[in-house]
Amino acid sequence: MESTRVRTAGLLLVWAGVAAILLMHWMVVFWVPTEAAQGVVQRIFYVHVPGAWTTFLAFGIVALASAAYLWLEDERADAAAVAAAEGGLIFGAIMLISGPLWGRVAWGTYWTWEPRLTLTLLLWFTYLGYFLVRGSVADPRRGKRFAAVVAIVGSLNIPLIHVSVSWFRSLHPGPVVIKPEGPTLHPDMLTTLLVSLAGFTMVFLGLFAFRYSIELAARRQARAEDAALAGGLA
Amino acid sequence: MTELRWTWLIARKDLNLEFRAGGRLLSMIAFVVLAGFLFGFALDKGQVPGRAVVASLTWLTVLFASTAGAGRIFDTEEEDGAFRHVLLTPVSRRAVFLGKTVANLALTWLITALSFIALTSFLGVRTSGSLAAHAAIFLPGTIGLSATATFFGRMSRHSNLGDSLLPVLTFPLLAPLVFFGATASARVFMALPWDEISSLVRLLWAFAIGSVAVGAVLFHHVTDE
Numbered sequence: 001m002e003s004t005r006v007r008t009a010g011l012l013l014v015w016a017g018v019a020a021i022l023l024m025h026w027m028v029v030f031w032v033p034t035e036a037a038q039g040v041v042q043r044i045f046y047v048h049v050p051g052a053w054t055t056f057l058a059f060g061i062v063a064l065a066s067a068a069y070l071w072l073e074d075e076r077a078d079a080a081a082v083a084a085a086e087g088g089l090i091f092g093a094i095m096l097i098s099g100p101l102w103g104r105v106a107w108g109t110y111w112t113w114e115p116r117l118t119l120t121l122l123l124w125f126t127y128l129g130y131f132l133v134r135g136s137v138a139d140p141r142r143g144k145r146f147a148a149v150v151a152i153v154g155s156l157n158i159p160l161i162h163v164s165v166s167w168f169r170s171l172h173p174g175p176v177v178i179k180p181e182g183p184t185l186h187p188d189m190l191t192t193l194l195v196s197l198a199g200f201t202m203v204f205l206g207l208f209a210f211r212y213s214i215e216l217a218a219r220r221q222a223r224a225e226d227a228a229l230a231g232g233l234a
Numbered sequence: 235m236t237e238l239r240w241t242w243l244i245a246r247k248d249l250n251l252e253f254r255a256g257g258r259l260l261s262m263i264a265f266v267v268l269a270g271f272l273f274g275f276a277l278d279k280g281q282v283p284g285r286a287v288v289a290s291l292t293w294l295t296v297l298f299a300s301t302a303g304a305g306r307i308f309d310t311e312e313e314d315g316a317f318r319h320v321l322l323t324p325v326s327r328r329a330v331f332l333g334k335t336v337a338n339l340a341l342t343w344l345i346t347a348l349s350f351i352a353l354t355s356f357l358g359v360r361t362s363g364s365l366a367a368h369a370a371i372f373l374p375g376t377i378g379l380s381a382t383a384t385f386f387g388r389m390s391r392h393s394n395l396g397d398s399l400l401p402v403l404t405f406p407l408l409a410p411l412v413f414f415g416a417t418a419s420a421r422v423f424m425a426l427p428w429d430e431i432s433s434l435v436r437l438l439w440a441f442a443i444g445s446v447a448v449g450a451v452l453f454h455h456v457t458d459e
Binding site: 070118119122123125126128129132133136137138139142145146148149150152153154156157160 | 389392393394395399402403405406407409410413444448452455456458
């Protein structure tokens with residue numbers, strides 16, 4: 001019953017998020033002003049930045065849920081970590097594809113080995129390793145514990161990515177919204193970005209809730225089958 | 235018995251095992267010498283001067299050799315079940331991790347020195363900057379490398395992907411360390427002033443301290459049998 005409610009809430013969030021993303025696309029095409037220096041290509045910003053935000057949100061949830069799993073050994077924490085990690089990989093792929101497309105026009109190259117790009121790619125690979133560890137350890141309980149450790153260690157990269165723009169010489173633009181003096185973005189651009197951020201966040205949270213409830217249901221089913229098998233053998 | 239003494243005993247035991255058996259050590263030594271030879275052979279020094287690449291190649295050789303060897307530090311004990319007995323002793327998991335990291339570090343220093351000699355010789359880099367400056371860069375770099383490889387080496391022992399899992403887990407985490415280390419070493423080869431190197435060495439120390447601390451705190455999660 002509880003998992004049905006979570007699944008319904010997830011679906012509602014996904015649809016609300018899709019609606020916000022459709023609105024964002026309308027704003028990007030018909031409403032928001034064109035950036036003076038970069039021209040039309042700057043509009044990738046409204047997909048790239050929310051993609052990055054959602055990725056870091058997802059990997060942050062994976063790290064917190066993994067810490068909770070190591071501490072409490074609660075299956076729900078591990079299920080939440082898996083659900084968030086899958087979302088993080090998907091939204092991370094959106095960020096890692098949209099970034100080079102923008103960079104090709106803005107910097108003249110798809111990829112440059114500058115700190116933020118490199119660290120973000122490495123973060124994505126670390127969470128790919130998260131799934132490899134889970135799947136490759138014969139004892140599932142040990143696999144979950146190892147994966148949780150990988151998630152926590154990998155998350156230490158997230159603050160480094162955030163500060164890398166100011167710590168190192170970087171081609172990547174610095175923050176334009178969260179700044180001590182306030183956002184330096186044109187108000188219409190800021191509105192479009194906020195709509196996109198809301199849309200991406202809702203889609204992620206909806207998929208997360210949906211996937212989490214499926215994961216829990218699958219584990220309940222597996223436990224029931226194990227119990228039935230044990231009962232039959234007894 | 236203090237934690238430090240346990241750490242030293244574990245490290246001494248592992249080093250004794252290593253020097254008596256010798257297989258891993260010999261293969262690591264052969265690897266770095268052959269890698270140096272192959273890099274020297276394959277590189278067109280007319281197009282790419284050895285000085286321009288020697289720092290990066292040394293760091294990469296150390297990374298590959300130590301990652302390939304790190305997981306092996308658990309192998310001998312794992313094969314005959316002795317590691318379970320180590321865990322049953324009153325030694326803390328932290329001391330086990332630190333002891334094994336120290337043992338790996340000693341071997342990593344050996345292969346770092348050999349890589350440095352092999353690559354500078356085979357690439358024909360004669361003026362190699364101040365040796366003390368190189369050592370000041372490799373010291374924190376190898377500590378971070380050994381701690382990370384020891385920690386994940388334990389994890390890969392339980393994986394059916396075996397040794398192929400270790401690079402997947404460690405390389406993304408060690409990439410910043412290799413970048414800082416190779417950049418700092420290259421600057422020493424270019425005889426740049428220490429002021430232009432010290433910030434990178436501070437980052438290497440931060441990585442080293444962080445990786446040892448994280449490993450010591452989380453190691454019991456990868457050793458609970």
